[in-house]
Amino acid sequence: MSSLSATIQDVFNEPGCGKNANKSEAERKKGCTKQLQPGGAAGGCAFDGAKIALQPLTDVAHLVHGPIACEGNSWDNRGAKSSGSNLWRTGFTTDINETDVVFGGEKRLFKSIREIIEKYDPPAIFVYQTCVPAMIGDDIDAVCKAAREKFNKPVIPINSPGFVGPKNLGNKLAGEALLQHVIGTEEPEYTTPYDLNIIGEYNLSGELWQVKPLLDELGIRIMACISGDGKYKEVASSHRAKAAMMVCSKAMINVARKMEERYGIPFFEGSFYGIEDSSDSLREIARMLIERGAPAELMDRTEALIAREEAKAWAAIAKYKPRFQGKKVLLITGGVKSWSVVAALQEAGLELVGTSVKKSTKEDKERIKELMGQDAHMIEDMTPREMYKMLKDARADIMLSGGRSQFIALKASMPWLDINQERHHAYMGYVGMVKLVEEIDKALYNPVWAQVRKPAPWEKAGENWQSRAMAQAEAEAAALAADPVKAEEARRAKKICNCKSVELGVIEDAILANNLSTVEGVREATNASGGCGACAVRIEEILEQMVSASHAIAAE
């Protein structure tokens, strides 16, 4: 077994993942990454994931070994911010050509490393493997080792070619590379009882700086942030921290857990999105540091700071709450921060129409469910068409999503706000929450919506495309309401599994006919959830409903 596949297996075995611990041995081996669907997939590859996770390290030269597509099409496109070096925004790539593909690209890679050191002299170089050099057998580990010895400088191989899996896996492989080659390789100049690691935070739009002043005030030192506004040396000596906070859901749980295992650094999973989450996180940080030897008075100071900041934030938000009364939000996020955003929105008094959990881990979904209770309306694998319809039906007043789906909302003349990594605003901590509420208010009440919804002079009232589409939708709904047979047909025709194109009716029939009680049973009988597996949650819900329905009948 190659070292890469061994690493992937190791990542799949993550015991820190609660979901993983409940799986059988065979299931664990299969891994937690969903199988990708040809012609139906969206989202980045493992290389993309690795780069996202590590690129915010600001003083490192990030060198992509591959054809031009991998770096040329994507460089300098992240909203992370740096307080120092801007080297991370420089695009380095070997841009391999046909000759390299035939004769191997290792020499070009080595020369590239030398050129970067000569011209830019960074504290370290991260070398990212991509599909084509992986296929032709370029051994980047060996090249990095040779370069490390020759130039006496850390040259770190990041083995995460795109075709091994999705973004999610790439995040974890990036973490493995840090654990294997970076963390613990240097010593800090000094340590304090207040040294904290923040893991899985990328400082998008400078959001970390919304929280850092609070930590500064408490005397808590961010020893290393992995990776937002991070520096190589900080990460290399981060093994001396007293405690760690894991911010970005499970994307880098392997880093947090293995640092606990190897260096005895306890960690907790927390979030700075939303007021209550921020307070909880600050408390937890204080508690952990005190447990590791910081003076107990830290907690008093923390509580005082929390009380002060909460009061300020609530006062600022209070004036918006009446304006948000009855306003519904459609949250579509492929991102790693789904559940924390949900919490933040609910604090502002907004009602959630649904949330997509595509791309987040299964654990994320559980968190969303927990937060939104029984009303959680999980919208998975939503096609643009469905998204459009949902907005058109005015079931949402505003859509919050990542950059790519915004245009559907805007074309439907619907308020929209960016909450993914391309966004321009920072929403962390107490000030960030107030900012988010402000932005939602600005979007909701912008007079532009009234303008853009006005019919053109050549359109008669009720005859523009929006009204026609709405009328059509209403007519369809009315037709269904009048005809119970058709309504039942429409209900049964609802697609549950998009990958394998399985409808609700087929699943219900299979459950009844075969007396099924598990998702696995349904999968065997109908092939539903046999693709990406994201619909398993929905099948569970169908099973629950049918079981309780049959109990009700039995009880009569």
Place this chain on the structure above:
Amino acid sequence: MATVTVSKKACSVNPLKMSQPIGGALAFMGLRGAMPLLHGSQGCTSFGLVLFTRHFKEAIPMQTTAMSEVATVLGGYENVEQAVLNIYNRTKPEIIGICSTGVTETKGDDVDGYIKLIREKNAAVAHLPIVYVSTPDFKDAFQDGWEKTVTRIVETMVDAPKSAARRDPTKINVLPGCHLTPGDLDELRTIIEDFGLEPTFLPDLAGSLDGHIPDDFTPTTIGGVGVEEISMMGQAGWTIAIGAQMQRAAEAMEQKTGVPFRLFERLCGLEANDALMAFLTEISGRPAPMKYRRQRGQLVDAMLDGHFHIGGRKLAVGAEPDLLNEIGGLLTEMGAQLLVAVTTTQSPVLQRLPTEEVMIGDLEDLENLAKAKDCDLMVTHSHGRQAASRLKIPFFRMGIPMFDRLGGGHQLMVGYRGARDLIFDISNLLMADHEDNHEPTPDSWRDGVGASHAATSH
């Protein structure tokens, strides 16, 4: 007469170039009801998707065969088949355009063979137009991917007319290079129509990516040239090809259908548009409409007003060959010196550029050369922003991607009007830069000759 050199570095720094599969995908996006499909790992598509979304500020249809490591080694037949069927079932496209990537070209997948087999095995897609183009990432650049794809569409989708008698002299084919924006295509359409001619654009990004609001939302492209219209392009009287990159496609059209072509290497600037007007007058038999006579005057006036600011400028341009030729040419005609020209790929226009040397290189080369030659105007796509801010020189954005400014899709360059507005925009940028950074101070000339540079740049 320019010498073409190739950067000798092993490591490309701050790429100017983008890959050819996404150039191919963009060409397919100018077709109505199209779904571009990259045969590669899902990152190949996702990077392109993000790039176009950020540039056009539109939802972009683009799919992937999602090749895994195992599929890559075993061959991608099943992935291509599944992708085609999934796209067909989910989005009901009028055409699927497949571009290969580095991943699948390294293995050497026979996609044409796959498509044949897919059609045999699946009746539903037996007659669905599927066009395949070979576009490995490790060769050529964005512009080449566009060129190959348009050529392939012509070769496979245009019908050869049954007889020359069926030819309609009022019908004109337009094959635009990828350096033209949707705004440029709209301008050209108006010009051609004003001569009583009926143009068909292939590809027609103005129909699909011009930011219009569609009557019905589709997960495929929401406009562009239709499959049927493409098949009838063989009945046109003439083909107008724009940019040297379209030579091959125009030749393919002529070879297949006998439609003669006229290639315009440039359509930005006075002479270039005079040539277009003369040609349209000739083929339509109509004199140039009054409004273009006025617009010509406006351009001449703009050139006179603008030359005070543009004249003498030391210009550094980073762009694909045809765009470089357009903007480098226009500004040279206004008295600027094209001191630094960096491009992405080979092209016959490079040797004819009004400069001594053209380098196939990256934005690090552009930055270093611009610094060495003391350039005071940089033109390239948005990725030039870091270099321009380090050099502290005015920066005009042109080309794909333009992700940090609005209106990239409507930036106008063709026609008298396009050149006029471009001259205004660039002159205004230079005037603002002068006001902000180069106003004289009592010390500007204190140290006499040779010191003025130090005083005016800071």
